[in-house]
Amino acid sequence: MNSKSWVGGANAPEADFPVQNLPYGVFSRAGEAPRCGVAIGDYVADLAALERAGLLAESGFSAPVLNPFMARGKAAWAAMRARLAALFTEGGDPALRDDAALRAAVLVPLARAQLHMPFAVAGYTDFYAGRHHAENVGIMFRGAENALPPNWLSIPIGYNGRASTVVVSGTPIRRPLGQIMPPGAELPVFSPSQRLDIELELGAVLGQGTEMGTPLSVAEADELIFGYVLLNDWSARDIQAWEYQPLGPFQAKVFATSISPWVVTSAALAPFRVSAPARARPLLPYLREPGPMLYDIELEVRMRAAGQERDSLISRTNARELYYSAAQQLAHHAIGGCRMQVGDLLGSGTISGPGKENRGSLLEITWGGKEPLTLTGGIERRFIEDGDTLTLSGFAQGDGYRIGFGSCVGTILPAPKPRAEWRDG
Numbered sequence: 001m002n003s004k005s006w007v008g009g010a011n012a013p014e015a016d017f018p019v020q021n022l023p024y025g026v027f028s029r030a031g032e033a034p035r036c037g038v039a040i041g042d043y044v045a046d047l048a049a050l051e052r053a054g055l056l057a058e059s060g061f062s063a064p065v066l067n068p069f070m071a072r073g074k075a076a077w078a079a080m081r082a083r084l085a086a087l088f089t090e091g092g093d094p095a096l097r098d099d100a101a102l103r104a105a106v107l108v109p110l111a112r113a114q115l116h117m118p119f120a121v122a123g124y125t126d127f128y129a130g131r132h133h134a135e136n137v138g139i140m141f142r143g144a145e146n147a148l149p150p151n152w153l154s155i156p157i158g159y160n161g162r163a164s165t166v167v168v169s170g171t172p173i174r175r176p177l178g179q180i181m182p183p184g185a186e187l188p189v190f191s192p193s194q195r196l197d198i199e200l201e202l203g204a205v206l207g208q209g210t211e212m213g214t215p216l217s218v219a220e221a222d223e224l225i226f227g228y229v230l231l232n233d234w235s236a237r238d239i240q241a242w243e244y245q246p247l248g249p250f251q252a253k254v255f256a257t258s259i260s261p262w263v264v265t266s267a268a269l270a271p272f273r274v275s276a277p278a279r280a281r282p283l284l285p286y287l288r289e290p291g292p293m294l295y296d297i298e299l300e301v302r303m304r305a306a307g308q309e310r311d312s313l314i315s316r317t318n319a320r321e322l323y324y325s326a327a328q329q330l331a332h333h334a335i336g337g338c339r340m341q342v343g344d345l346l347g348s349g350t351i352s353g354p355g356k357e358n359r360g361s362l363l364e365i366t367w368g369g370k371e372p373l374t375l376t377g378g379i380e381r382r383f384i385e386d387g388d389t390l391t392l393s394g395f396a397q398g399d400g401y402r403i404g405f406g407s408c409v410g411t412i413l414p415a416p417k418p419r420a421e422w423r424d425g
């Protein structure tokens, strides 16, 4: 499919939302109830209104989340994608295009739409599937000899995060308070995190679940993934360093995870599938990929210092740098019998590339704070200061069009004031 749309803004070569994309989200205008929509050009098309007008099959789009639609399954997703493409393609079904009143009701300018969490997050698991990131962090913490943990080349390592604090792009993020062991100290202190960071990740959204006790093959796992979002796994590195052994991150990660508002479907990304990198160690058969399951998605991180007008590009990488695909992560997740649910979110882990300019976290970019970053305006940063804004963006580049993700933005607010009784002495 390489076609044009009659909707404004959809055909520009750098548009995020051409008719080939059709990502799903949840939106409202001021005073309205949130409902499902699809992004097309400079607009969000109101899917609940299209459903009421009889132009779409009944699909649960009046709900304030995509879960009811996702639960209908892969055949329904494919049928809806074909139907929406027909409605929005030049020379397709004229039912919407030629009905001025309906068009005015259905097409809401993106600039006037408030975007909400696109789905109810059933569970959130964060993986660590980027080899460059795992090696960089390993070199910093354990030295070059032991950069990768011994299990890393065999297992897509993950931990269970908090679904309750997954928020949509634009939600302000409060700096966490926590327990920190200062360098050289013997006892920990209680303080706002001083080493607040981002993690540039891709999130896989499950549109179908499994029964408890039912393993999945990698191919079956791939079929359950409805789509992908950009994901910023905000991380408090000082809290993490003190708490993470032996059970992994806890308070360092639970305070916030931001996602982009549009779920880009696996169907839209299908032309951009690429093979995983060569295996440094053979995988056990249950984890082997039957075909290309990573995606060629260009990713960027921008940072704007508090009080500044302009942001700076601080990283550029690609989702194909991952070592394990989301399908492999999901197959590993389910293999022991874990029940997976509609609305589960799987974070990929930080996606860094081979070069210095391809690093997906400030921890790596500033090498643990040792090599400060200079932003536009000559401002230096080691980690995130209050008032700083971080923006992730991404797209898959097609022939004359892009499958865009939009952006995932968050601004850091000051930590809550510690209560008097929490202070020492």
Ligand code: MN
Pocket (backbone or CB within 6 Å): 126, 127, 199, 201, 233, 347, 349, 350
């Ligand atoms: Mn992470």
